[in-house]
Amino acid sequence: MEQTRAHDALDDTRVLAGILRATLREAARLDLPLPLVTCPPRQDVQFAPQPPKTPCAYRNPGRADAGGPLVQGMKIAITGETATSRAELVARSVAAGLNVMSSVSRHTSALVTNEAGSGSAKARRAAAEGVPVIDEHTFLRLLGDVRAGTPHRGAAEGAGASGGAASVSGSAGSVSGGAAAVPGNAVAAPASTAVPVPAAAPSTPVAAVPAPRRPAPATTTGRPLAGRRVLILGGTHPAAAAARTRVVELGGSAAINLSRTVTDAVLLPGGEADRRLRRMPELGLPVHDEHWLNAPGTAAPGAAPGAAPGAASPAADASSPEREADRPPSPLVLPRGGVVDLPAPQHDAAPLWHITAAWAPQEAADIDVVAFVLDEDEQVTFDEDFVFYGAPENPAGTVRLLTDGPAEQTIAVDLASLPPGSRKVAVAAAIDGKATFGDVGAVQVTAVPGTGAAPLARATLDAATTERTLLLAEFYRRGPVWRFRAVGQGYDEGLANLARGYGVDIAD
Template identity: 40%
Template sequence: MTSTLRHAGTFQLPADHRWVVLDVETSGMRAASHRVLSIAALAMRQDGSVERQFSTLLDPGCDPGPVHVHNLTPERLAGAPRFEDVASELNELLSGRTMVAHNASFDYGFLAAEFQRAGFGMPIENRLCTLALSRRLEIDVPNHRLSTLAQYWEVDQLEAHDAYDDARVLVEVFARSASMAETLQLPLPVVRCTDSRVIARPDQITRVPSTFVNPGRLDEAHGLVQGMKIVISGSTRTPRMRLAARLIEAGFDVTNSVSRQTSVLVCNDTESQSGKVRRAGSDVIPVISEQRLEELLARVLPGILKSDGVQVPVPVDAPAVPLTLVEAERAITLVPEIVAPAQPVEVTPVTSPSVAASPSSRRAKAWQGRRVLLLGGSHLDAVIMRSRIHQLGARPSLNLTAAVTEVLVLEGGESDKRMTRIVERGLPKISESDVNEALVSGAVPDHMKLESRLAAPILMRGEVVDLPPTQSTWSVNVAWRAENVGDEYDVDVVAFLLDSTGKVDSDQDFVFYNNTADEDAAVELSVDGGSEQSIRATLDSLPEECTRVVIAAAVDGERTFGDLGAVSVSIDSPDGTFATFVLDVGTVERTMVLTEIYRRGGVWRLRAVGQGYNQDLGAMAVGYGVEVDDD
């Protein structure tokens, strides 16, 4: 496809990468089971112009999915090439280049899965997410959708969710964003992605949660009951996917991992001592052969619908009999050592209009929306001053970004390498005395900017807020100083899906770099940059037994959170930032619980935690019930 691209201005992109902007439209959200419908790739010169482009519709060989989003009907896709038909040409274009995409982990995952199906290796070794870049820059936008960024950078968007037009818009958004990053001396959030953890695993069963209540463990005297959770392990006579599809159609919940909720494990080789067989043995979960499964499938008992508690007949020849629920597994009462305080501080949500206008809240309003960058001082000095800035309602900034309104200069701060850029931008410099005086009087120093920005509420440690019930999808974005990247600062953001006992139900409920999503894809890790990682949670998709999602971070090796410095956490919906907080109390801790989302009284709540521990990630995982290998 050939088109004329408007190129407003000349930019100098970093010369250490060869950039290619890419966008895909897909039939769904899971790279392992959905397909790419259209793709556009625009290779860029160092001045930001496009030197080569590729764009095509693709025949996915399946239902195109949400046509109302991408407008790619089966009729439009008829006659288009298959991905394998264009894989060689696309591979040649992408090889040796750094991929730029909006929500790059999504596009990269789909592209990797398609290349794998076509028999190719993934040609992309590095990627950059413009959504992460926009967050790192902290530009003044209500949200970081591509359409919002296009409006901010004054780029015409002609047809949203069209792969070519989105890529065309992204070329200019990226060029302008990279130019701003250079003026701020902010490194670009380039991620190496040559490992295999985001490659689709086609042998994994795509889970379709059953519409029936889980009746518990299999009692062979009663037989199979709709809603039972069934796990298949090892080789089977019937192809695994076909067997799983048959079980799903019959009303069962087929999962990939064994948990305390599992009803029965199907395995033809019970002597294999695989991880699934060992877990079934330790939890006294019945293990049956494929042949025995076939016998039991001849007579399936009706289950209870989750929606209305009504029994429905099974479409098999055997007559239905009244359902006798198997007694639930005895609840485990042990509580892990690594937990947030047992008695959390419950407060009125900071967005509530009922908060009284006390003197402290009036002072907070005077400084609300300000972003203050700290330069110089010791670690303790920085912790104290960030706390005082927080009390005034301002937000400490970890980097020199577009949002910084003032710079607090402590001892030694004048020699910071960013001072030249700070002077060029005309940012006011304030002192420790300015902050201390404002705490007493609530005054805004004359040399500070008078205007303030709209800002999301800033939470204190231990503070709890209710999440709006109308919003289910949230992103917990964790960031630290962009200069603190490299081998010496290997930081991992993780999530634990916990049940009422404070434990994971299975190892799949530990989301980390080697398991980037839970089995339902309700909680997913995204590595967005060298100092940015996100945990994305869809609360409506969480399994019933999950009552709490704990989000934590670990510094690998001998480094600690005292070395890393402050950590910023923002909780975002697709429409914008809901709340933020900065944690900087770490000293010798190697792991830290950052925040948790938990269910209470039918309402999902969020707590800012900031509790650190002097142990590694493995010990933290074991505390939450994860089985960790000795190595």
């Protein structure tokens, strides 16, 4: 067999195949046995086929007891070489109702390994978290008698609950679960708007969930900016944040970028250089000075900075009937930590919900919006439930990264198609580089049902300083009702640490 391209992989393979064919032919002609050696399948994990992940139908009952039985729903991790192929171990575990994970966390029930002291990443994490270790022989024996577990509660359970009306709450609490495991300096929230936590799902089904509270009829008493959307121009980060907070206190919504829904602008020191200011006259938007937020009712809409009350042009009146007719319904304005129940679908097909994050365009920072599909332990079921720019859709297609723009990105979530074991979809943003969210400023988060519909809720997250990762918002189940929560929890560490906290296997 002639070699035409030395050291070329394809040509080397062709030559070796020709030599083997000639050798087999000559051996058969001479009736000579060849010293062929049977090669067993390699057990090295990096060469083993990866079986598809099957969502577990049972809740995690916790850690495995020493010498005790396995229970359906237990989270099992496997590391190191095993006599039984990895694919077979996984298949038998899944068939028995166990939840095989690709990484170890504090929620792992047991680690299966024949080399507990191997020093692998899983073994080190298991030792650090106190996760029980089971050898392969014991694990195979326990697989023969796995005890019945508790199935996940489906969305249809708790029929006594109603999901027809939206309600807002801002009860105090703190973020728990996977994100809390990520070290970092959390953004402190005021006591009245601290991030709430849904009550832990009980291990036994409950009869019903209280119906969502219906909001009181909207009034403008003490809310002079109700229905208005105000864009803040200029100012230092603390000053601009304080101005946006004041807008929300007055019943308005704080805008981040200039759009057709903006009704007013407030000019802080330094805002004169903002290029958007030049567009205000042609858009008919009123521009106010920084004192306007102290008593917005005393200045006529459209008054230029420093102008006397009543000096506004009628054409610039933001509350004119012409402008009101063009403006979509105002969404609920949520404080940081605020919660709203999602309305029940009005048609047979449930809407595809969108969480859109927007910020002022940045020149020295790239921002990525990501999502995690989480179970009741605030952990991903498998690594592919981490949705980001490199994997913009999870395997089930229920969560997708739709828009990947420099100042706005959108996550689409098909809540109706999520399996019962998926209890939450957390949406976060991360900065690539040395910049922080203090440099970026405010991030606006909007929840929108369907495509082209009016937003249900909007929140402006404005308290970041040194954080490089920001937990923006989440959809989570409360009995049969899905809720949307504006979070605004920040961490100094990068995205990798946040992902690890949610159980994603991130290489060091």
